[in-house]
Amino acid sequence: MVLTFFELNKITDDVLENWLKKLPKFRQDEVLKYRFRDDRVRSLCAYLLLCVGLGRIVEKFSYNEHGKPSLVDEQLYINLSHAKSAVVAGFSETAIGVDVEFIRKIYPKIVCKRVFTPLEIEQIENAKDPTGTFFKFWTLKESFVKCIGQGLSFPLKTVEFRLTKEKIDCSDNRFQFSTFTQNGHQIGICATDQHIVKNLSFEEFSKLVTTVSQGGACTAPTSTNH
Ligand SMILES: CC(C)(COP(=O)(O)OP(=O)(O)OC[C@H]1O[C@@H](n2cnc3c(N)ncnc32)[C@H](O)[C@@H]1OP(=O)(O)O)[C@@H](O)C(=O)NCCC(=O)NCCS
Numbered sequence: 001m002v003l004t005f006f007e008l009n010k011i012t013d014d015v016l017e018n019w020l021k022k023l024p025k026f027r028q029d030e031v032l033k034y035r036f037r038d039d040r041v042r043s044l045c046a047y048l049l050l051c052v053g054l055g056r057i058v059e060k061f062s063y064n065e066h067g068k069p070s071l072v073d074e075q076l077y078i079n080l081s082h083a084k085s086a087v088v089a090g091f092s093e094t095a096i097g098v099d100v101e102f103i104r105k106i107y108p109k110i111v112c113k114r115v116f117t118p119l120e121i122e123q124i125e126n127a128k129d130p131t132g133t134f135f136k137f138w139t140l141k142e143s144f145v146k147c148i149g150q151g152l153s154f155p156l157k158t159v160e161f162r163l164t165k166e167k168i169d170c171s172d173n174r175f176q177f178s179t180f181t182q183n184g185h186q187i188g189i190c191a192t193d194q195h196i197v198k199n200l201s202f203e204e205f206s207k208l209v210t211t212v213s214q215g216g217a218c219t220a221p222t223s224t225n226h
Contacts, residue, residue, distance in 0.1 A: 001091045002098060002195050003053045006183040007202040008085040011041045015206075019044055022213040024059050042082035045205075049089040050080060052200070052208040056215075068149035079146055086185045094192040097147025099139045101186050107134035115141065117160045132186075136179045137161055139188025140168065147175060147190040 011019075016037075020028055023044070031043045051057050054074070061069035071078060079090040084102035107130060112121050120137055127133035140161050145154045161177075162169040168177040179188045182199070189195055200208070 001053065002096075002187075002189055002197045003049050003089045003091075004086065004100075004182065004187065004197060004199045005045060005049055005088075005202075005205050006086045006185065006199070007205070008038075008041050008045055008087065010202040011045065016041060016044065019048060019209060022057065022209065023047060024057065026060060042087060046080045046082045046087040046089065048209050048212075049087050049200075049205070050078060051212050052205065053089050053091050054078075055212060057213060064149050066149055066151040066153055068146070068151065081146070081187075083185065086183065086187075088187055090189065090191070090195070092191050092193070092195065095147050095149075096189070096191040096195070097143040097145065097149075098190075099142035099146060099188045101135050101139055101142075103132065103135050103181065103184055103186050105131070107131045115156045117157050119160060119162065123163060132181070133163070135186035136163060136188070139179050139186045140170075140177050140190070141188075143177070143179075143188035143190035144170070144172070144175065 027047050031040050034040045062072045063069055077092045077096050079096050079098045081088045081098045081100045083100045086100045088098045088100045090096040090098040124130050124133045160171040175190050177190050
């Protein structure tokens with residue numbers, strides 16, 4: 001399952017202060033180490049989305065050598081991503097990676113050679129919508145890197161994607177991929193199976209945060225298949 005929440009603009013200072021108190025000390029410290037309010041809100045809400053999905057407040061993480069967090073007390077794979085006004089949390093019995101990016105008006109051509117193979121660059125440049133296509137490739141590749149947990153240590157051009165209208169092919173055939181656009185953001189998912197995506201409104205998310213912080217388990221509503 002993948003949970004999304006796109007209404008970070010509804011987090012007022014009161015909500016921020018109140019929700020921050022619900023976090024364990026280590027995550028409070030992580031949130032507060034950000035200088036800018038928007039980064040604090042993203043870090044806070046990504047963590048609470050994880051907690052809402054699990055139906056409990058997560059007390060701590062363990063980390064691999066590249067900084068990928070995982071649960072210490074449950075055999076479940078998780079992954080988080082945040083950008084602009086969106087947060088995403090992935091949950092799976094096998095490895096999962098998620099990535100969300102805000103779709104900018106113009107894509108940063110300059111990074112293409114560092115990140116993409118010649119075939120990927122060709123697909124981006126020849127697409128009807130090069131910017132949209134760039135963000136599809138970016139979120140797919142980033143979700144892959146996050147799924148395997150290697151972060152920036154992974155040589156990005158050693159994995160290659162080919163996109164057609166019907167399907168997403170990847171040179172690494174262990175995984176299944178999806179990418180979709182919602183609320184001006186692109187979301188990429190890499191996992192061994194297809195996942196249901198559930199989006200939460202601010203009202204739903206707030207209710208679930210209250211339930212989970214009071215020790216009650218919760219199930220998130222409304223789902224779409226991607
Ligand atoms: C750290 C990295 C894993 C993701 O960074 P990012 O895109 O800036 O951030 P996202 O919001 O998608 O993900 C951040 C979350 O991923 C998780 N994470 C951190 N290290 C991770 C790793 N090695 N593997 C998987 N997940 C990781 C954390 O939960 C983190 O959130 P938190 O710090 O709030 O807990 C890494 O891939 C990176 O720095 N990428 C930079 C961008 C780039 O060059 N991408 C090229 C891909 S085409």
